[in-house]
Amino acid sequence: MITDIESYPRDLAAQVLQGERRAIARILSLVEDGQPPAREVLANLYSHTGKAHLIGVTGPPGAGKSTLLLGLAKEFRARGKKVGIVAVDPSSPLSGGALLGDRIRMQELTADGGVFIRSMAARGHLGGLALATSDAVKILDAAGYEIIFIETVGAGQAEVEIASEAHTTMVVEAPGLGDEIQALKSGILEVGDIFVVNKSDREGAEATLSALRFMLKTEENRPSSKWQPPLIKAVATKGEGVLEIADALQKHLAYLKESGEWEERNRMRSEQEVMRILGAELLSRLRGRLEGESWAAILSQVAERKLDPYRAAEELLAELPLPSE
Amino acid sequence: MTSHSGKIRILIAKPGLDGHDRGAKVVARALRDAGFEVIYTGLRQTPEMIAESALQEDVDLVGLSILSGAHLDLFPQIVGKLREKGLDKVKVFAGGIIPEEDISTLQKMGISAVFGPGTSTQDIIRFVKETLGS
Numbered sequence: 001m002i003t004d005i006e007s008y009p010r011d012l013a014a015q016v017l018q019g020e021r022r023a024i025a026r027i028l029s030l031v032e033d034g035q036p037p038a039r040e041v042l043a044n045l046y047s048h049t050g051k052a053h054l055i056g057v058t059g060p061p062g063a064g065k066s067t068l069l070l071g072l073a074k075e076f077r078a079r080g081k082k083v084g085i086v087a088v089d090p091s092s093p094l095s096g097g098a099l100l101g102d103r104i105r106m107q108e109l110t111a112d113g114g115v116f117i118r119s120m121a122a123r124g125h126l127g128g129l130a131l132a133t134s135d136a137v138k139i140l141d142a143a144g145y146e147i148i149f150i151e152t153v154g155a156g157q158a159e160v161e162i163a164s165e166a167h168t169t170m171v172v173e174a175p176g177l178g179d180e181i182q183a184l185k186s187g188i189l190e191v192g193d194i195f196v197v198n199k200s201d202r203e204g205a206e207a208t209l210s211a212l213r214f215m216l217k218t219e220e221n222r223p224s225s226k227w228q229p230p231l232i233k234a235v236a237t238k239g240e241g242v243l244e245i246a247d248a249l250q251k252h253l254a255y256l257k258e259s260g261e262w263e264e265r266n267r268m269r270s271e272q273e274v275m276r277i278l279g280a281e282l283l284s285r286l287r288g289r290l291e292g293e294s295w296a297a298i299l300s301q302v303a304e305r306k307l308d309p310y311r312a313a314e315e316l317l318a319e320l321p322l323p324s325e
Numbered sequence: 326m327t328s329h330s331g332k333i334r335i336l337i338a339k340p341g342l343d344g345h346d347r348g349a350k351v352v353a354r355a356l357r358d359a360g361f362e363v364i365y366t367g368l369r370q371t372p373e374m375i376a377e378s379a380l381q382e383d384v385d386l387v388g389l390s391i392l393s394g395a396h397l398d399l400f401p402q403i404v405g406k407l408r409e410k411g412l413d414k415v416k417v418f419a420g421g422i423i424p425e426e427d428i429s430t431l432q433k434m435g436i437s438a439v440f441g442p443g444t445s446t447q448d449i450i451r452f453v454k455e456t457l458g459s
C-alpha cells in the first residue's frame with residue numbers, strides 16, 4: 001500500500017516500472033508540481049524510457065481530437081498495445097485554474113486497464129510546458145505504455161511545439177472555422193506527419209480537404225524527408241477513418257526506424273530537453289543570487305529609462321563568477 | 326488539516342442516468358475560476374469510471390452531482406470503489422437534488438459535505454479551501 005509516498009522515491013519508481021497505476025498518478029503530480037522527489041524518481045526511471053512511440057495530436061479547439069483518440073486507443077488496444085494519453089488544456093491566465101474536459105470523450109477507456117489517461121493544465125511551468133509534458137510522457141513510457149498520445153490544442157506556438165516534438169505529429173482539422181488560415185499561421189503544415197480532416201460528415205469537408213491538399217503540395221518549408229504526409233478523411237464520432245489513421249501511424253513508425261529518423265528525432269528531443277532544463281536552472285539560480293539590493297536598484301534604473309535592459313543584463317551577469325562572452 | 330503543497334485537483338462527475346449537467350458545469354467553472362484544476366468527466370458515469378478517473382488524475386477531491394434520486398444507492402458504491410483503489414485521502418462532496426433527511430445518512434457513508442439546491446458556489450469553494458487547508 002502506498003502511504004507516505006513522497007518519502008520513498010525509489011519505491012515509487014519501482015512501482016511505476018511494475019505498472020502500478022496509483023504510483024504513476026502520484027508521480028505525475030509530483031512532476032507537475034515540481035516537488036523535489038520528482039527528480040529522483042525521474043532519474044531512477046530514465047534508463048527505462050525511450051521505447052514508446054510518441055504521437056503528438058494537435059489541431060484547432062473542437063476539431064475532434066479527443067473523439068479520434070478514443071477510436072485510436074481502442075484500435076491499438078485491439079492490436080495488443082498499451083496506450084497512454086496526456087491531454088493538455090490551457091490554464092486560465094487570471095485565476096490559474098483550469099477546466100480539463102478531454103476525458104468526457106474518452107471515458108469508455110477508463111474500463112480498460114491497458115489505457116492510462118492524464119489531463120494536464122498548461123500552467124506556468126518552470127522551463128515551459130514542453131518540459132512538463134516530456135516528463136509526464138517519460139513516466140508513462142517507463143510504466144510500459146507503448147503508444148503515447150499527447151493532445152494539445154493547436155492554438156499557440158507552445159502547443160504546436162509540443163506536438164511536433166513527438167516522433168509522429170498528427171494534425172487534426174475540421175471543416176469551417178477558417179482552419180486553413182490558422183494552420184498556415186501556426187506553421188503546422190511544416191511539422192505534420194499525418195493530416196486528418198475530421199467531421200467529414202459536415203458541409204465543407206471537401207473544400208477543407210482540397211485546400212489542405214493544395215497547401216501540402218505547395219509547402220516549401222517542409223524539412224527534406226522521404227515521408228509523404230498522408231491526408232485522411234475521418235468521422236470520429238462514427239469511427240470512420242480510424243483504421244486508416246492507425247495504419248498510417250504504424251507506417252510512419254516503421255519509416256522512422258528504417259530511415260534512421262527515429263534516432264535523429266530522439267537526439268533532437270534530448271538536446272532540446274537538456275537546453276530547456278539548463279535554461280530554467282540557470283535562470284532560477286541566477287535569480288537566487290541576484291535578488292537583493294543591486295537587483296532592485298538596476299531594475300528601477302531600467303524602469304526610469306536610465307539604463308537599457310541589455311546593459312542591465314550585462315551588469316547583472318558581471319556580478320556572477322561566470323566566464324563572460 | 327494538513328496543508329496541500331501542490332495544485333489542488335478536483336474531479337467533477339455525474340453519476341446516474343439523468344441527462345442534465347448544467348449544475349455540474351456551473352460548479353466546475355466556479356472552481357476553475359477560484360484557481361483549482363477541475364477535471365470534468367461528463368454524464369452517466371458509473372462508480373468504477375469515477376473512481377478510476379480519480380485515481381488516474383490523482384485528484385484531492387471528487388464532487389458528485391445527482392438529480393436522479395439514486396444517491397443513496399450510488400454514493401456508497403463510489404466511496405467504496407475509491408477506498409478499494411487505495412484513495413483513502415480523497416474527500417467526496419455532493420450536490421444536486423438531495424433531500425434534507427438523507428444528508429446525515431450520506432455523511433455516515435463517507436460523503437464529506439452535501440450541497441443542496443440554492444447553495445452558492447462560494448460555499449463550495451470555501452469547503453474546498455477549508456478541507457485542503459489552502
Ligand SMILES: Nc1nc2c(ncn2[C@@H]2O[C@H](COP(=O)(O)OP(=O)(O)OP(=O)(O)O)[C@@H](O)[C@H]2O)c(=O)[nH]1
Pocket residue numbers: 060061062063064065066067068102105153198199200201202234235236237238
Ligand atoms: N459531426 C461530427 N461531430 C464530431 C466529429 N468528431 C467529433 N465531433 C464532435 O465535436 C465535438 C468536439 O469533439 P472533441 O473530440 O472534444 O474535440 P477536441 O478537438 O478534442 O476538442 P478540444 O480538446 O476542446 O480542443 C464533440 O461534440 C464531438 O462529439 C465528427 O466526425 N463529426
Ligand SMILES: [Mg+2]
Pocket residue numbers: 065066067101102151
Ligand atoms: Mg480534446
